[in-house]
Amino acid sequence: MIRDGVLVLADGSVFEGELLGAENGAAASSGEVVFNTVLSGYQEVITDPSYAGQIITFTTPHIGNYGVNATDFEARRPFCRGIIVRDLARRHSNHRAEASLDAMLARYSIAGIGGIDTRRLTRLLRDTGAMPGAFGADEATARAAAASEKGTDGIDLVAEVTTPQPYSIGAGARHVVAYDFGLKHSILRDLSGLGRITVVPAGTTAAEVIAMRPDGVFLSNGPGDPAQVGYAVAAIRELLGKLPVFGICLGHQLLCRAIGGDTFKLAFGHHGGNHPVRHETT
Template sequence: MMKRYLVLKNGSIYKGNGFGSKKIVHGELVFSTGMTGYQESMTDASYYGQMLVFTYPLIGNYGINRDDMESLHPTVNAIIVKETARLTGNWRSQMTLTRYAEIEDLPGISCIDTRALSKELRSQGSMEAVVVDSLDEKVIHEAFERPLAISSAQMASTNSIYQAPNSGLRVAMLDFGLKDSILRALAKRNVNVIVFPSDTSAEEIMKINPDGLLLSNGPGDPLNISYALPTIKKLEAKLPVLGICMGHQLFALANGAKTYKMKFGHRGFNHSVKDKNQTRTNFTSQNHGYAVEEASLKNTDLEVTQREINDGTVEGLKLKNCPAFSVQYHPDASPGPHDAEYVFDEFIDAMKVNQKAGNK
């Protein structure tokens, strides 16, 4: 096996065995606490350009299949694991994780103490890192001098309008780096979805006569796509709106709130969220490095509906005077848990009520 090294910006070095691509990479290093769902994570556009550490010690044990992808190709810059499974135990498996990394030109490192690495990121925060094949100072310096892989919703967005046809309500989706599982969740509810590039105008979207607007998830800093805020502001006065993850943050910004970069973010499938009335607690799938600043909501028409139990961050918002709301987590529940799928049903109910009221 080829020896490779993960070098952090703070000088920490982790030695491991390389697999997949041999290329040198430079990116932001983050970690996920999910016990399953490695395939969904590697192809989730919310991880676009990031180097992903899996805290679960064995990755690849159920292989790779074609059905559980969130996009056609990996969106992560590199993967770091404790151990890769040599054998797979799932009837749907088509190849091993290491073979997938080779085919997709994805750099990986195994035999890393991911527990120690995750603790370091938890205490010091997400940071830049490089994957190199030598500890030569010149090699490391040149690796850090390479352009940092940019985690950008604009780059992750579609460039053209396309449709996921169905016979039900018509939803316009602004794509900031959507997960295919959102489309699957809506298809299961017979929703007709038209997906638009992130920079589409409100006037262009209204030409399809939609019943509602969905703001998708996506990577990076929401302030980098502030061009979408006027569109959101115009459409929320006309249509029911649901924002998911990045969409939640943009919904907040469009209505006068602020966002901030978290120390190490929420990434995994085990984040507990409680609603405002303390009547319901959900375990949720999350993947974000930014959050809504609650203090900035004071002079807005936004109301907090849900909070993360562990750190109290804002997990849900709604407008007081419009059928528009958002959640920071992923209700599409891919790969799970499925506690929060009801969010899509509430969105559909809001569209039906809006139709009956003659507002469309």
């Protein structure tokens, strides 16, 4: 059954569409609206903890074509606030598929809206920057939710996505402690191929890490404002000079702040896919 819906941005822009995924009744789903330019890999994007607090707009018009499966999850569950698509595939086809994208969204209580002019929306976000928004069945409710949505500024979203308990994966002579600020499973798989990885919660102290006697410390990706994760900055600052430390994404920003640098939010981040480049002659 088609469920009519409406997307409202904080600047008053309105987009009509149809609701999909979880049913929120009269409530609206709100968050910071961003866009992603991947042509495939929608499941990995939706389950990437770095999107906590955000509503993901897919610029690729057809989403859900090949379904979803348990292997391609990047986290224990999705942490995004919702998705926006032009056209959600009503039927999926792939030998690895275990369920439809719509069913996965419903299972994890993630709502979405389809039938949206994502080209118009992306151009708007490109020109004005990421902004709060909300979608639901009622325009007035969505408008009120968009107006009250604070986005991701000034919020510690890491606490929402980090692992509650330490755990280990992999084996080998090398031992790396990985801070989970929103660690993606694919990154963890790559690291575990190099040795033993001990994943620790974001609030783990430097003393606790040093006691594990690792060969190095990895600072993972994650969501939100690095200025709000002061406890991690303090731990990193204490680790510097005692252990090799390397980071990616939010982890790199936290490392920057630990050595005295500052961070600020861009109007919009470029969210897309990584593609390997190989120069055959070298």
